[in-house]
Amino acid sequence: MSDQPHPKRNRPPSMHDVARLAGVSQTTVSFVVNNVTSVAISQETRDRVWAAIHALGWRPNAMARSLRTRHSQTLGLISDEVVTSPYAVRMILGAQEAAWANRQMLLVVNTSGRSDIEQTALQFMLERRVEGLIYATMYHHEVTPPADLKLVSTVLVNCFVADRSLPAIIPDEVQGGYTATEALIRRGHRRIAFINEIIPMPALFGRLEGYRRALADYGLPVDPTLVRSCHSNVRDAFTVTRELLEYTERPTAIFCFNDKMAMGAYDAIKRMGLRIPQDVAVVGFDNLELIAAQLYPPLTTVALPHYEMGRRAVELLQSLPAGESLPPIQHYIPCPLIERASI
Amino acid sequence: MSDQPHPKRNRPPSMHDVARLAGVSQTTVSFVVNNVTSVAISQETRDRVWAAIHALGWRPNAMARSLRTRHSQTLGLISDEVVTSPYAVRMILGAQEAAWANRQMLLVVNTSGRSDIEQTALQFMLERRVEGLIYATMYHHEVTPPADLKLVSTVLVNCFVADRSLPAIIPDEVQGGYTATEALIRRGHRRIAFINEIIPMPALFGRLEGYRRALADYGLPVDPTLVRSCHSNVRDAFTVTRELLEYTERPTAIFCFNDKMAMGAYDAIKRMGLRIPQDVAVVGFDNLELIAAQLYPPLTTVALPHYEMGRRAVELLQSLPAGESLPPIQHYIPCPLIERASI
DNA sequence: AGGAATTACTAATTGGTTTTAACAGTAGCA
DNA sequence: TGCTACTGTTAAAACCAATTAGTAATTCCT
Numbered sequence: 169m170s171d172q173p174h175p176k177r178n179r180p181p182s183m184h185d186v187a188r189l190a191g192v193s194q195t196t197v198s199f200v201v202n203n204v205t206s207v208a209i210s211q212e213t214r215d216r217v218w219a220a221i222h223a224l225g226w227r228p229n230a231m232a233r234s235l236r237t238r239h240s241q242t243l244g245l246i247s248d249e250v251v252t253s254p255y256a257v258r259m260i261l262g263a264q265e266a267a268w269a270n271r272q273m274l275l276v277v278n279t280s281g282r283s284d285i286e287q288t289a290l291q292f293m294l295e296r297r298v299e300g301l302i303y304a305t306m307y308h309h310e311v312t313p314p315a316d317l318k319l320v321s322t323v324l325v326n327c328f329v330a331d332r333s334l335p336a337i338i339p340d341e342v343q344g345g346y347t348a349t350e351a352l353i354r355r356g357h358r359r360i361a362f363i364n365e366i367i368p369m370p371a372l373f374g375r376l377e378g379y380r381r382a383l384a385d386y387g388l389p390v391d392p393t394l395v396r397s398c399h400s401n402v403r404d405a406f407t408v409t410r411e412l413l414e415y416t417e418r419p420t421a422i423f424c425f426n427d428k429m430a431m432g433a434y435d436a437i438k439r440m441g442l443r444i445p446q447d448v449a450v451v452g453f454d455n456l457e458l459i460a461a462q463l464y465p466p467l468t469t470v471a472l473p474h475y476e477m478g479r480r481a482v483e484l485l486q487s488l489p490a491g492e493s494l495p496p497i498q499h500y501i502p503c504p505l506i507e508r509a510s511i
Numbered sequence: 512m513s514d515q516p517h518p519k520r521n522r523p524p525s526m527h528d529v530a531r532l533a534g535v536s537q538t539t540v541s542f543v544v545n546n547v548t549s550v551a552i553s554q555e556t557r558d559r560v561w562a563a564i565h566a567l568g569w570r571p572n573a574m575a576r577s578l579r580t581r582h583s584q585t586l587g588l589i590s591d592e593v594v595t596s597p598y599a600v601r602m603i604l605g606a607q608e609a610a611w612a613n614r615q616m617l618l619v620v621n622t623s624g625r626s627d628i629e630q631t632a633l634q635f636m637l638e639r640r641v642e643g644l645i646y647a648t649m650y651h652h653e654v655t656p657p658a659d660l661k662l663v664s665t666v667l668v669n670c671f672v673a674d675r676s677l678p679a680i681i682p683d684e685v686q687g688g689y690t691a692t693e694a695l696i697r698r699g700h701r702r703i704a705f706i707n708e709i710i711p712m713p714a715l716f717g718r719l720e721g722y723r724r725a726l727a728d729y730g731l732p733v734d735p736t737l738v739r740s741c742h743s744n745v746r747d748a749f750t751v752t753r754e755l756l757e758y759t760e761r762p763t764a765i766f767c768f769n770d771k772m773a774m775g776a777y778d779a780i781k782r783m784g785l786r787i788p789q790d791v792a793v794v795g796f797d798n799l800e801l802i803a804a805q806l807y808p809p810l811t812t813v814a815l816p817h818y819e820m821g822r823r824a825v826e827l828l829q830s831l832p833a834g835e836s837l838p839p840i841q842h843y844i845p846c847p848l849i850e851r852a853s854i
Numbered sequence: 855a856g857g858a859a860t861t862a863c864t865a866a867t868t869g870g871t872t873t874t875a876a877c878a879g880t881a882g883c884a
Numbered sequence: 885t886g887c888t889a890c891t892g893t894t895a896a897a898a899c900c901a902a903t904t905a906g907t908a909a910t911t912c913c914t
Contacts, residue, residue, distance in 0.1 A: 178834060179581070180640070182900085182901055182902080183901065183902065184901075184902095192862075192863085193862065193863050193864080194863095194901090194902085195862075195863060195864080195865095195903085195904080196861090196862060196863075198902070198903060198904085199862090199903095199904095202903085204903095204904090206904095207860095207861080207862080208859085208860055208861060208862090209860095209861065209862075210860085210861065210862090213861080213862080225662075227634065227637055227638050228638050228901085228902075229578070229638065229640065229900090229901050229902065230635075230638040230639040230640070230902095231574045231577045231578045231583065231639070231640065231900090231901080231902090232578050232868090232900070232901030232902035232903090233901080233902055233903075234574045234868095234902090235572070235574045235575050235578055235868050235869065235870085235900090235901080235902075235903095236867075236868050236901080236902050236903045236904085237868085237902085237903065238522070238868075240574065251600055251601075251603055251604045251607065252600070252601065252604055254597035254598065254600075254800065254801060255597060257594055257595070257597075257600045258594075258595065260594055260619070261594045261595055261621055264594065264619060264620065264621055265621070268620065268628075268632075271635075273618050273620070273635060273639070274618070274619055274620075275616050275617070275618065276603070276607060276617055276619050277607065277611065277616070277617075278604055278607055278608070285611075291570065292573075292614075292616060294570055295570050295571050295572065295573040296573040296574070296616070297523075297572060297573070297574065319568075402805055428805070431805060435807075456801055457597065458597060458799055458801040458802055459801055459802075459805070462745055462771070462774060462802070464778075491521060525868090525869055525870080526869065526870060527869075527870090535894070535895090536894060536895045536896080537869090537870080537895090538871090538872085538894075538895060538896080538897095539893085539894060539895080541870070541871060541872085542871095542872095542894090545871080547871095547872090550892090550893080550894085551891085551892055551893065552892090552893065552894080553892080553893070556893080556894085571869085571870075572868090572869050572870065573870095574868090574869080574870090575868070575869035575870035575871090575900090576869080576870055576871075577870095577900095578868090578869080578870075578871095578899095578900050578901065578902085579869085579870055579871045579872085579899070579900050580870090580871065580900085581900075855914105856913105856914090857912100857913085857914085858911100858912085858913080858914100859910100859911080859912075859913095860909100860910080860911070860912090861908100861909085861910075861911090862907100862908085862909085862910100863906100863907080863908075863909090864905105864906085864907075864908090865904100865905090865906085865907100866903100866904085866905080866906095867902100867903080867904085867905100868901100868902090868903085869900105870899100870900090871898100871899080871900085872897100872898085872899085873896105873897085873898075873899095874895105874896085874897080874898090875894105875895080875896075875897095876893100876894085876895075876896085877892105877893085877894085877895095878891100878892090878893085878894105879890100879891085879892085879893105880889100880890085880891080880892100881888100881889085881890080881891095882887100882888085882889080882890095883886105883887085883888085883889100884885105884886095884887090884888105
């Protein structure tokens with residue numbers, strides 16, 4: 169029966185095993201490993217301990233350590249569809265890299281928008297005692313997250329709650345719209361059309377507001393006939409663009425709600441024998457690499473700061489002294505202009 | 512000094528707190544929570560325990576449980592750039608959903624191709640006693656992962672080691688190339704060009720092999736002048752396509768190494784006044800939604816089974832009885848044809 | 855010899871799981 | 885009636901792998 173006198177079963181070595189091999193107590197091993205300065209340990213002992221550690225291939229058990237120290241060193245990330253989306257994933261990368269910089273790990277769950285998964289995911293994360301939670305969505309919109317979210321420090325990313333009672337990190341749609349419009353104005357354009365999304369959402373209102381403010385700031389009138397709406401797809405944008413270009417006094421620049429619509433605008437402009445950007449300049453929104461960079465000419469567009477939002481969310485959580493709760497500030501992250509060749 | 516007689520400090524309630532409130536031992540609480548059948552507990556006691564649990568809002572501490580049971584219920588995922596890539600992320604989704612189905616959580620680290628991060632990430636995961644590890648890459652290629660990978664059950668995804676000593680889940684490039692070519696043959700095409708990648712990689716050889724086999728199986732000759740290579744970008748593909756179409760006996764179909772190149776082929780075909788698919792059929796590879804579905808006509812292409820590969824990797828890890836190691840089988844996952852309108 | 859400094863250990867703690875034991879009540883049986 | 889055997893119920897205690905407060909044994913220095 170007693171066939172293994174040395175280590176028990178087939179388990180990774182513990183600090184205790186190291187201590188036995190080095191001929192010291194487990195406490196000493198812990199002190200050596202953690203470089204504790206409050207207790208003096210001779211160099212000779214330290215060397216012996218490290219030798220034993222390497223001999224056994226010991227490495228700390230994070231669960232035991234976390235249990236004792238009450239620090240799980242993990243953050244949770246619950247998203248609806250971010251992992252699925254081709255561009256919003258950079259948010260996860262931003263969060264993960266910021267966590268990494270702090271030696272924290274990221275637990276990721278994608279709920280596919282199902283509230284039962286969302287609920288369970290939250291419970292799992294609470295059981296794992298995450299030290300902070302990011303609740304993110306693919307599209308910028310209002311949400312009503314599960315109530316238990318209040319049990320842990322949470323930051324919303326790309327979404328917000330109606331009463332603004334939770335801190336949120338959201339793209340500055342107004343500034344984005346402003347930046348796009350301003351870039352066109354600075355290139356000398358005076359008749360700038362805006363093809364907006366038609367389904368109500370924060371981006372729709374924000375970008376329109378930015379468009380208006382930019383025109384106002386530069387003393388240009390807002391011509392209502394130049395502000396159009398359609399569904400966010402290539403075909404509808406194509407149609408609307410053609411209509412815009414048939415105006416007797418046609419616009420010299422078009423700001424599209426997103427890159428897909430810019431793709432439709434490109435088609436229409438080329439079909440009418442006009443050149444980009446000489447005859448009509450185009451600015452998009454979203455910076456979908458696969459579209460924006462591949463179009464001819466490459467599309468100047470405004471980027472959604474996904475990476476930055478993920479990073480900021482984690483940094484916000486990390487900045488929090490233990491036990492305190494985050495102030496429900498809504499952080500607006502600027503959307504940078506990505507200049508290519510379409511304006 | 513003694514201002515809090517009931518619970519200690521400001522920490523989440525423990526099983527002990529529940530036991531005290533319910534007037535039973537901690538053991539009993541554990542039995543009730545885990546529905547242990549080997550020990551009988553009266554219904555009255557169970558109710559009291561559950562009442563106490565709800566009153567305190569207790570939930571298990573996963574770290575304590577994992578420590579005792581030696582089951583961390585977590586899997587690790589180390590990738591080079593998967594999180595960054597617009598399409599390979601579906602691999603993470605597949606892995607996460609499969610893990611979820613087994614009540615496991617996924618720890619994700621993106622190394623950005625840096626081996627120091629890779630090394631540290633692996634150590635972190637070993638410290639957290641992950642029950643399995645997925646080592647994934649964005650592009651299908653050979654890798655030399657850190658040696659410590661052998662300390663935990665590992666599955667490679669979208670990559671492989673030179674000596675095939677680790678189980679790997681990789682796309683079946685040969686079948687993918689075969690499928691694409693076969694689809695064209697079945698539509699009656701006899702002169703099928705293949706624009707291949709020029710940088711040596713498994714996909715290059717595999718897809719070419721599939722192309723050849725399909726032609727052979729249907730009794731068609733392989734015309735070397737129809738097999739061209741160029742760098743995987745729109746411009747070069749455009750050039751090569753134009754050259755192909757200038758042949759006196761021009762091909763009636765083009766199989767492109769990937770969707771980006773198909774985009775270039777589209778441009779060339781349209782520029783020469785030919786129609787897709789009536790005059791020239793096109794098949795791509797990768798199924799980049801943003802390109803393939805947006806092109807006109809929508810591109811028929813072969814999809815890389817990222818989701819499926821992620822899922823299979825996790826299922827492989829889960830299928831493993833404790834203590835055993837996975838056989839180093841190379842699993843080839845089929846690449847399905849996504850039919851749209853370009854053939 | 856007494857006190858401080860150095861060095862390392864014992865034991866408590868973290869929040870659970872699980873084995874073993876204890877105890878009360880009841881039935882079986884001589 | 886008295887003893888054993890069992891059953892249903894709960895508790896005690898060991899254990900998981902670490903951290904850390906408290907303490908003890910040496911050595912060094914006056």
